[in-house]
Amino acid sequence: MSTAAHILNYLNPIELCLSPKAWVFLVPALFLAYHSARERLFLRRRGGLPLPPGPPGLLMLGSILSINFSQPYLTFSEWKARYGDIVYCSLVGTPAVIINSERVARELIEKRSQIYSDRPRMSNDAYLGVASYTSQLPYGAEWKVHSRMLQKILKPEAVKTRHSSHIYQSHQLLASLYKDPKSWDEHLRQTTAASVIKLTYGYEIKAEADPFCQPMIEFIDLLRISMNPFRAVIFSAFPLLQKVPLWVPGTYWQRDAQQTRQLAYRNRDQPFDWVLNQIVRTTPPSSLVSELLHEEDSGIDDEGRLYAIKNAAGSMFTAGFETTYTTLLAFFLTMAIHPEVQIRAQSEMDVRLGKGVLPSFEDRDKLPYVDAILREIMRMYVMLPLALPHATTSDDIYEGYFIPKGKLMLREDPRWTNPEVFDPSRHLTTSGNLVSKVGTEISGSPAFGFGRRKCPGRFVAENTLWAAVASALAAFKIFPADEGRKRGGVEFREGVARVPISFPCVFEPREGYRSVLADL
Numbered sequence: 001m002s003t004a005a006h007i008l009n010y011l012n013p014i015e016l017c018l019s020p021k022a023w024v025f026l027v028p029a030l031f032l033a034y035h036s037a038r039e040r041l042f043l044r045r046r047g048g049l050p051l052p053p054g055p056p057g058l059l060m061l062g063s064i065l066s067i068n069f070s071q072p073y074l075t076f077s078e079w080k081a082r083y084g085d086i087v088y089c090s091l092v093g094t095p096a097v098i099i100n101s102e103r104v105a106r107e108l109i110e111k112r113s114q115i116y117s118d119r120p121r122m123s124n125d126a127y128l129g130v131a132s133y134t135s136q137l138p139y140g141a142e143w144k145v146h147s148r149m150l151q152k153i154l155k156p157e158a159v160k161t162r163h164s165s166h167i168y169q170s171h172q173l174l175a176s177l178y179k180d181p182k183s184w185d186e187h188l189r190q191t192t193a194a195s196v197i198k199l200t201y202g203y204e205i206k207a208e209a210d211p212f213c214q215p216m217i218e219f220i221d222l223l224r225i226s227m228n229p230f231r232a233v234i235f236s237a238f239p240l241l242q243k244v245p246l247w248v249p250g251t252y253w254q255r256d257a258q259q260t261r262q263l264a265y266r267n268r269d270q271p272f273d274w275v276l277n278q279i280v281r282t283t284p285p286s287s288l289v290s291e292l293l294h295e296e297d298s299g300i301d302d303e304g305r306l307y308a309i310k311n312a313a314g315s316m317f318t319a320g321f322e323t324t325y326t327t328l329l330a331f332f333l334t335m336a337i338h339p340e341v342q343i344r345a346q347s348e349m350d351v352r353l354g355k356g357v358l359p360s361f362e363d364r365d366k367l368p369y370v371d372a373i374l375r376e377i378m379r380m381y382v383m384l385p386l387a388l389p390h391a392t393t394s395d396d397i398y399e400g401y402f403i404p405k406g407k408l409m410l411r412e413d414p415r416w417t418n419p420e421v422f423d424p425s426r427h428l429t430t431s432g433n434l435v436s437k438v439g440t441e442i443s444g445s446p447a448f449g450f451g452r453r454k455c456p457g458r459f460v461a462e463n464t465l466w467a468a469v470a471s472a473l474a475a476f477k478i479f480p481a482d483e484g485r486k487r488g489g490v491e492f493r494e495g496v497a498r499v500p501i502s503f504p505c506v507f508e509p510r511e512g513y514r515s516v517l518a519d520l
């Protein structure tokens, strides 16, 4: 008997279910019914409004196969050229809106921040042990507690009081570059890590293989692998992959995730416990955690408060280390291939500060070209090219389009002439002053995101970067060990975060700075 006859003849549902051939028809039929019911509901929700234009998708898979996984932002730029500033697509059943322009990002994420400040729920977050980190929290009461805690040391007034500590850290970097220039990239990594750890816990890193710092760097390296966009999409489509037992051969993603989780918890708990111990025994060095622990009247119960402090503090390294380090790495590599930019910055310093002087924050206004270099680095090398995904908490309408509740991804469009050319002078007026327009100053850069979830560490990042950039330009001539490198640009390892690919550089002390460097 044919399978169709089976279905027609066997009105007995039990027998029908037992026939394997009938399942071949039933499974797709159930799926289609579910899909069309969902579509009908979605159509009703839209009330006849169109969705933003976007690429056609395949049933179930949507547009996932059209995305370039190593550089998804390139796909989004192509879609911008074809469909415009706001694009709709479906990714394995998840509706996603891509905001492809700074103008639309400001209109939606800033002006309508009440509903555009959520994060999409990703099974990956709990799987990797980062679900309670500030950056991953849904927009709600817990996030507001974290945000208030972080503001304590990240707000501009608090950041201003730590100028001397930024200068001290930049001098530490200069001293390491002078003593051991060959490992310049490693010094950069260590000093950036040291400054975030000091700010968060008041802990001073003692050696290269420091018991707190080393596992934190290891964690970031693992997170980059485990959070790659391809794995994230596959896991959201097939969550059972996260449950496969570790003993099954070939389940390398499970081993990566287990190690990432263990490090996430260890890095969150151990330095926090160190501060608690310090408080019991002595006066702890000033830090985010010690300030929060001493705070009265926080508005939440004790256990909840300790948990929130621990997680907000844990988020600082994850969010602040790699972003700052890779921006500085891009700066040094760019300087090595652009000697003309170094020469202009150094002559500005020589004239306005004098030779043999290391700049301080009081000198910042006298050095507009140094700021212009930093703005150009932030413009050209956006280390999180898709920022972090946002989500809307309710449906919305924009320019006649229906924006469904759900995932939003950001991609800033290059609004500059010749965006691929490294040219700091684009940030200067004809009289050599910095252009002052919203979004051109460093902490206002779109590289820090938009709206209520905009990077709260941007003022600290700006000062760390300025101190390091200004000090290095004053003290060293930087050039590539292989002169042939000058012909190429900076290359990147692509992923959620873009990481510049380092190359050997030479750091030659400038005239008048050798003794200054030796004394640091």
Ligand code: HEM
Binding pocket: 134, 135, 136, 150, 196, 315, 316, 317, 319, 320, 321, 323, 324, 327, 383, 384, 387, 388, 389, 390, 447, 448, 449, 450, 451, 452, 453, 454, 455, 456, 457, 458, 460, 461
């Ligand atoms: C050059 C350096 C940095 C860059 C480019 C950067 C960029 C970003 C971006 C794009 C976001 C997501 C914004 C959004 O969702 O719209 C973010 C979030 C965040 N950043 Fe940064 N960041 C940097 C440095 C720092 C530093 C130094 C810290 C802290 C010490 C920090 C702490 C955070 C936190 C806690 C979040 C999560 C905010 C939330 O979800 O509410 N960042 N950052």
